[in-house]
Amino acid sequence: MKSYEALRREGITGLAAPARIGGQGGDLLTQCIAIEELSRVCATTGLTLMTCWSFADSLIAFGRDEHLAAAEEVARGSALGSWCYTEPQGGSDLSGARTRASRHGSQWRLDGTKRFITNAGWSDWYLVLARTEGDSFGVFLVNRHDKGITFGKPESKMGMRGSPTCDVYLEECLIPEWRALGDPAKGLEIASASLVESRCHVAVQALGIAQGALDEAVSYTKERNQFGRPIANFQLVRGMIADLTVKVESSRALLYQAAGMVHMDRERARAFSSMAKLLCSDTAMAVTTDAVQLHGGYGYMEGSPVERMMRDAKITQIYEGTNQVQRLIIAKHMLGGSSRA
Ligand SMILES: Cc1cc2nc3c(=O)[nH]c(=O)nc-3n(C[C@H](O)[C@H](O)[C@H](O)COP(=O)(O)OP(=O)(O)OC[C@H]3O[C@@H](n4cnc5c(N)ncnc54)[C@H](O)[C@@H]3O)c2cc1C
Missing domain, CATH: 2.40.110.10 (Butyryl-CoA Dehydrogenase, subunit A, domain 2)
Known part of the structure; x- marks a missing residue:
C-alpha cells in the first residue's frame, strides 16, 4: 500500500481516466509504458494499479453518472477497485x-x-x-x-x-x-470487452518483469568474474543475453501493435491482446528462468531480485485467462468456430 500512496502522490492513479472525471486521458499505450516501468522493479505495484484501471475502464465504458463517481475516486487514488x-x-x-x-x-x-x-x-x-x-x-x-x-x-x-x-x-x-x-443481461459482453484491455495490461506487466530480469542479468554478468574475467566475456553467456534481448524486444513490438489495435481495430484487438498476453508471459517465464541461471547459485537465493521475478512471472501465464485459453481465442480468430472462452 505504501507504493500505491507514492503513485497517488505522483498523480499516476489517474493516468488511464479521461479528463472529464479528473484523469489525464492516457491511451492504452501510455498506460502500458507506465505499467512496464513499475513492473520492471515491482510487479505487485503494477498489479495493484492495473487492477484498479481495469475496474475503472469498465465503469467508464458502460457506466452512468452514478457509476462514474466510483471511477473518479479510483482516478484520484482515494479508492481501489x-x-x-x-x-x-x-x-x-x-x-x-x-x-x-x-x-x-x-x-x-x-x-x-x-x-x-x-x-x-x-x-x-x-x-x-x-x-x-x-x-x-x-x-x-x-x-x-x-x-x-x-x-x-x-x-x-x-x-x-x-x-x-x-x-x-x-x-x-x-x-x-x-x-x-x-x-x-449483457454482463458477458462487458466482461469480454474489459478483458481485451486487461490482457494487454497483463502482457505489459510480464514484459516489465522480463525487462527487469534482463537488466539484472546484464549488470551481473558484467560484474561477476570467473576464470579471471567477467562472465559477460564468455560466448555462451553472450549468446544467452542476445537471445533474451530478442525475446523482450519482439514481445514489446507485438504488445504495442495490440495496444494500438484496441483503439483502432476493435475487431482484431481481442485476438491480438491474447497473442500479446501469451507471448509476453511466456517471455517473462523464459527470461526470468535464464536470468536466475546467469546469476548462478546467488540467483537461487531468497531475496535475490531475479528469484522474485521468476516467481512473479509465473502468474502472468495463468491469470486474466490462462495461456491455453488465449490459444483458443487466437485459433478461433484464425479458424472460426467456438473458443468457449
Ligand atoms: C494471484 C492471482 C490473482 C488473481 N486475480 C483475479 C482477479 O482479480 N479477479 C478474478 O476474477 N480472478 C482472478 N484470478 C483468477 C484467475 O484468473 C484464474 O485462476 C484463471 O483464470 C484460471 O482459472 P482456474 O484457476 O479456475 O483454473 P481452471 O479454469 O480450472 O484451469 C485449470 C487448467 O485447465 C486448463 N483449461 C481449462 N479449460 C481449458 C480448455 N478449454 N482447453 C484447454 N485447457 C483448459 C487451464 O488452462 C489450466 O491449465 C487470480 C488468480 C491468481 C492466482
Missing part, C-alpha cells in the same frame, strides 16, 4: 459462474463466492459478474461497506506476495438497482 469473475469451481469458463443476482423489490440481491480476487480487502469497490436469469449474466457494483459482503483471508502465494488475493463472499448482499452496470 477489483474485478470479480473467478469462482471456486472455475475461472476459465466464465459462463459456468454460479453467483446469482436476483431482483429484490427495487434492489438486487447477490449470493455466491468469488475466488482469487486481486486487491480484495483493500478495494473499496468490486465489479461482480453474476448470473441473472437462465444463461444471462449481469455485472454489479458492490461497495466494501454493503451488508452481505465479506472477505476470506489473504492467500499465501508463490509470487506477487505484495498483492492481496482473497475470496469475496456475497451472502444476501443487497445493493441499489442503479448498481447494475449496463444491461443486466
Whole structure:
C-alpha cells in the first residue's frame, strides 16, 4: 500500500481516466509504458494499479453518472477497485459462474463466492459478474461497506506476495438497482470487452518483469568474474543475453501493435491482446528462468531480485485467462468456430 500512496502522490492513479472525471486521458499505450516501468522493479505495484484501471475502464465504458463517481475516486487514488469473475469451481469458463443476482423489490440481491480476487480487502469497490436469469449474466457494483459482503483471508502465494488475493463472499448482499452496470443481461459482453484491455495490461506487466530480469542479468554478468574475467566475456553467456534481448524486444513490438489495435481495430484487438498476453508471459517465464541461471547459485537465493521475478512471472501465464485459453481465442480468430472462452 505504501507504493500505491507514492503513485497517488505522483498523480499516476489517474493516468488511464479521461479528463472529464479528473484523469489525464492516457491511451492504452501510455498506460502500458507506465505499467512496464513499475513492473520492471515491482510487479505487485503494477498489479495493484492495473487492477484498479481495469475496474475503472469498465465503469467508464458502460457506466452512468452514478457509476462514474466510483471511477473518479479510483482516478484520484482515494479508492481501489477489483474485478470479480473467478469462482471456486472455475475461472476459465466464465459462463459456468454460479453467483446469482436476483431482483429484490427495487434492489438486487447477490449470493455466491468469488475466488482469487486481486486487491480484495483493500478495494473499496468490486465489479461482480453474476448470473441473472437462465444463461444471462449481469455485472454489479458492490461497495466494501454493503451488508452481505465479506472477505476470506489473504492467500499465501508463490509470487506477487505484495498483492492481496482473497475470496469475496456475497451472502444476501443487497445493493441499489442503479448498481447494475449496463444491461443486466449483457454482463458477458462487458466482461469480454474489459478483458481485451486487461490482457494487454497483463502482457505489459510480464514484459516489465522480463525487462527487469534482463537488466539484472546484464549488470551481473558484467560484474561477476570467473576464470579471471567477467562472465559477460564468455560466448555462451553472450549468446544467452542476445537471445533474451530478442525475446523482450519482439514481445514489446507485438504488445504495442495490440495496444494500438484496441483503439483502432476493435475487431482484431481481442485476438491480438491474447497473442500479446501469451507471448509476453511466456517471455517473462523464459527470461526470468535464464536470468536466475546467469546469476548462478546467488540467483537461487531468497531475496535475490531475479528469484522474485521468476516467481512473479509465473502468474502472468495463468491469470486474466490462462495461456491455453488465449490459444483458443487466437485459433478461433484464425479458424472460426467456438473458443468457449
Ligand atoms: C494471484 C492471482 C490473482 C488473481 N486475480 C483475479 C482477479 O482479480 N479477479 C478474478 O476474477 N480472478 C482472478 N484470478 C483468477 C484467475 O484468473 C484464474 O485462476 C484463471 O483464470 C484460471 O482459472 P482456474 O484457476 O479456475 O483454473 P481452471 O479454469 O480450472 O484451469 C485449470 C487448467 O485447465 C486448463 N483449461 C481449462 N479449460 C481449458 C480448455 N478449454 N482447453 C484447454 N485447457 C483448459 C487451464 O488452462 C489450466 O491449465 C487470480 C488468480 C491468481 C492466482
